[in-house]
Amino acid sequence: GQQVMQIPQYQHVQEGEDFTTYCNSSTTLSNIQWYKQRPGGHPVFLIQLVKSGEVKKQKRLTFQFGEAKKNSSLHITATQTTDVGTYFCAGSDNQGGKLIFGQGTELSVKP
Amino acid sequence: NAGVTQTPKFQVLKTGQSMTLQCAQDMNHEYMSWYRQDPGMGLRLIHYSVGAGITDQGEVPNGYNVSRSTTEDFPLRLLSAAPSQTSVYFCASSSRANEQFFGPGTRLTVL
Numbered sequence: 594g595q596q597v598m599q600i601p602q603y604q605h606v607q608e609g610e611d612f613t614t615y616c617n618s619s620t621t622l623s624n625i626q627w628y629k630q631r632p633g634g635h636p637v638f639l640i641q642l643v644k645s646g647e648v649k650k651q652k653r654l655t656f657q658f659g660e661a662k663k664n665s666s667l668h669i670t671a672t673q674t675t676d677v678g679t680y681f682c683a684g685s686d687n688q689g690g691k692l693i694f695g696q697g698t699e700l701s702v703k704p
Numbered sequence: 705n706a707g708v709t710q711t712p713k714f715q716v717l718k719t720g721q722s723m724t725l726q727c728a729q730d731m732n733h734e735y736m737s738w739y740r741q742d743p744g745m746g747l748r749l750i751h752y753s754v755g756a757g758i759t760d761q762g763e764v765p766n767g768y769n770v771s772r773s774t775t776e777d778f779p780l781r782l783l784s785a786a787p788s789q790t791s792v793y794f795c796a797s798s799s800r801a802n803e804q805f806f807g808p809g810t811r812l813t814v815l
Contacts, residue, residue: 690798
């Protein structure tokens with residue numbers, strides 16, 4: 594079945610450093626979504642990518658969808674303490690409503 | 705709008721007991737899903753529904769039942785709780801294959 598792998602599992606950075614998390618799917622995806630979960634909270638939607646090679650930016654966050662639509666990345670420039678949390682990618686290989694999440698990358702930021 | 709609501713917030717069960725986790729949404733979303741979250745495992749899809757009367761299995765459906773008699777409600781039933789079902793359970797809804805809105809979660813402990 595469809596699998597979504599995400600690395601690294603943990604990332605500890607100094608405030609101001611950059612951060613990247615990578616997501617790989619075992620199957621071609623119709624779209625990929627990214628979520629952020631603060632400690633003790635629930636996942637909150639960040640963005641959805643649909644097109645092959647798509648790149649989207651949200652302030653310091655840059656999201657990419659691979660040409661083959663099987664991988665994606667999230668890059669944060671100059672991390673801040675407010676970026677702390679776990680970042681999840683989630684992919685769907687059809688339009689049938691089944692969204693499979695990666696294991697998540699837990700980001701900690703040292704002031 | 706209340707969004708996605710889940711009850712209860714916390715629950716402790718003994719092995720073999722049954723219970724129902726409630727989930728409701730007031731956004732008229734067609735899609736609803738149940739996930740469980742365990743440390744290091746990310747969010748794993750239990751069951752999902754693409755509309756009233758339609759449900760399907762996710763990645764880890766064993767030990768859980770669902771039904772979708774209305775658009776608003778998507779209860780998750782544990783027929784005979786086991787310690788392996790100790791987890792945080794999240795319900796989510798979306799309009800087709802778009803961003804998912806998550807409820808606050810139910811923290812379940814099975815002794």
